[in-house]
Amino acid sequence: MLAIVTVCVIGSCEADTKGVSGTVNIAGSSALLPLAQSAAKTFMDKNPDSVINTNGGGSGQGLQQVSDGTIDIGDSDLLADEKLDKKSASKLVDHQVAITAIAPIINKDAGVKILTTEQLIKVFTGKVTNWKQVGGNDRQIVLVSRPSSSGTRATFEQYALKKHASQSNQSLETDDSGTLIQMIQSVSGSIGYVALSYLTGDPQVGIVSINGVKPSLKNVYNGKYTVWSYEHMYTKGQPKGAAKAFLQQMLSEEYGKKIEAMGYGIASKLTAAAKATHTK
Numbered sequence: 001m002l003a004i005v006t007v008c009v010i011g012s013c014e015a016d017t018k019g020v021s022g023t024v025n026i027a028g029s030s031a032l033l034p035l036a037q038s039a040a041k042t043f044m045d046k047n048p049d050s051v052i053n054t055n056g057g058g059s060g061q062g063l064q065q066v067s068d069g070t071i072d073i074g075d076s077d078l079l080a081d082e083k084l085d086k087k088s089a090s091k092l093v094d095h096q097v098a099i100t101a102i103a104p105i106i107n108k109d110a111g112v113k114i115l116t117t118e119q120l121i122k123v124f125t126g127k128v129t130n131w132k133q134v135g136g137n138d139r140q141i142v143l144v145s146r147p148s149s150s151g152t153r154a155t156f157e158q159y160a161l162k163k164h165a166s167q168s169n170q171s172l173e174t175d176d177s178g179t180l181i182q183m184i185q186s187v188s189g190s191i192g193y194v195a196l197s198y199l200t201g202d203p204q205v206g207i208v209s210i211n212g213v214k215p216s217l218k219n220v221y222n223g224k225y226t227v228w229s230y231e232h233m234y235t236k237g238q239p240k241g242a243a244k245a246f247l248q249q250m251l252s253e254e255y256g257k258k259i260e261a262m263g264y265g266i267a268s269k270l271t272a273a274a275k276a277t278h279t280k
Helices: 033-046 059-068 117-124 151-159 177-186 217-221 241-250 253-262 272-276
Strands: 022-028 050-057 073-076 092-106 190-195 228-236
Touching: 022 059, 022 241, 033 050, 033 241, 033 253, 050 059, 050 241, 059 073, 059 092, 059 151, 059 228, 073 241, 092 151, 092 177, 092 217, 092 241, 151 190, 151 228, 177 190, 228 241
Parallel strands: 022 050, 022 073
Antiparallel strands: 073 228, 092 190, 092 228
């Protein structure tokens, strides 16, 4: 049994959430964290008697914590039943708030701007160990890894690596996307992957196109770039109080206008071709 899906989608929820009090604890997906943090600030500015705590930790952790009842909202790049048993997943309500594209990023000294899917698989499975083997500079390839609980990792392995498991480098493993970018900046020959929402400024890393297709919302919408996932905020049962009001804000038409500016996509803009790439 799949998790219950909320009938509230972007544009259908009331945005009048002023005068709300209470505390909401949110954790999970690092890809969704910047949006959650921005939404929390907006909400608390409108509602000074409310406190919205936002943390990362990975999709698996967020789903487990909301299932256990230790947080109010679990952020995830994955469907609940991909990380939880069916009984636990069936008790969660899915609030689909955005879509996130995942981009490969490298230290600029690698000298690579484009990789084919085959090359990307060879890099992340350790079959290629020097950038000169794929047209780059003579630098050893260093993988900056995500933990097994990461929804970003699951998305990248499924759609960029065509379900090949990537090698794990536990000495350089993090699900903090900000930390991961810093590692890529400082470690010669390194490669990893982050959500586009972390690349809206000038992160000082190289962004890799796959098969000549640039990671961008435009290419996600038209179906050319397939490394993306829906972003979910899960609650255990229907949300109440401040958590309900916060999610109403997230799914309001007013707040939806801010999503793309932060590097996230809106599901209603996906073409049929794009949707077809993510049909189970």
